[in-house]
Structure formats: structure tokens, C-alpha cells
Amino acid sequence: MCEKLAKKPCRFGRIKPSGPPALRLAIPAGLVVATVIGIALQAAPVFPHNTMNAWLRALLIGVCVAPAAITLVWTVVVDRSTIPEALPHPEHSVECTWYDQAAKDSFHLLLAGTGLGAALTSFWLPPMVSWTLIAVFAFAALAFAVSYLIRRES
């Protein structure tokens, strides 16, 4: 495949400029990760009355998790400079600014939505709904505070 033409770009990139295709490592490593997750989760008491065979349950969980696991390993091992058409400086592109702006807007809407939602639902809905919204609000605020402090200190 890609290894015969060392200089030829590989569609999903390489581990390093003259290295093997990133998928060659990502697929087996991702499958191993998916297998481990499948075996670990099949025993989780999510469905206590589940009568399905344990190995079949592990297989199904592994199959579902495998695409995400392979993608995750790929993002870690790939050298993005070897991906064809990848921008050398995406951080200076306007899309990066759009992303930052959208993330900021989403965060503010999340705070406003969960804050107002918690207040309003406390009148009409069971307390669990309001507490859940408060927990989401608190988590978002905490994540913001930690992120802000990390940036201030670095």
C-alpha cells in the first residue's frame, strides 16, 4: 500500500514523515483498546437482568466501541504534517476563530439555559430535574474556572 512509495502521501497520514501509515498502528491498537473495554464493561451492572452470554455482550460492546477507539488512537499517533491537504497553520485560519466564538457562545448559552432552567423547573417539576440542571451548571462553571486558572498560571 503506502509503504512501497515512501514519499507518496498516505490518505490518513503517517506516524512520522518517513514512517509507516498511521492506520497500521491505529487499527490493531484501537481493536485492543475496544476489546479491553468490551471485556471490562460486560460485567458492569448496567443491565442486571441481562441474560445475554457474557462473551457475546463483550463482543457487542467491543464492536460498538471499536470505531471510536481506532479514531482516538489515530489522533494520538498520526503526524498531522503527513496528512494530505492538512493545513500547516490551522490555528491562524478563520475557521479556528469561528470555532472559538461558537464554543464561547455555546458555553454562555449552556450557563444561561441551565441556570434559568434550574430556577424555573424548581417550581413545576420534580426536584431531581432542577438538581440535575444545577449539577450541569456547576460542572460547566468549575470546568471554566479550572481552564482559566491553568491559562493564567502557564
Next chain:
Amino acid sequence: MRNRLPQLRRERHLSQEKLATMLGVSRQTIISIEKERFDPSLPLAFQIAGAFDLRIEDIFTPDAPL
């Protein structure tokens, strides 16, 4: 911020795609800068100035005088 990027680009017969490739950014970035909807980062402004062999202030000018 105002800029002379469209004029400079045409003088040098550069397409937006070509300039974007030279600078390592997306074509949409060049379009947005030219339409003055996006102010480039300082490193990108330096890169643009370098690509045209000019100073930043020869290409970009603030909306209101400083």
C-alpha cells in the same frame, strides 16, 4: 481593520488559493481577510507582510487612527 490584500494579490497575479497555500491557511481565511471580516493573528500578519515583501503597516491600517 482595513487592508490592501486584494490589490496586492492582484498585482502579483496570485489567486486566493495560491496565497492561502503559501501562508498555510485555508482559502476562506484569505476571503475573510480581504472582505475585512477577519483580522489576522499577528504571526499571520507578519507572514502576509513577508509574502509581499512589505511591512505590516503597508498592508493593514486600523479603522480609526491610533
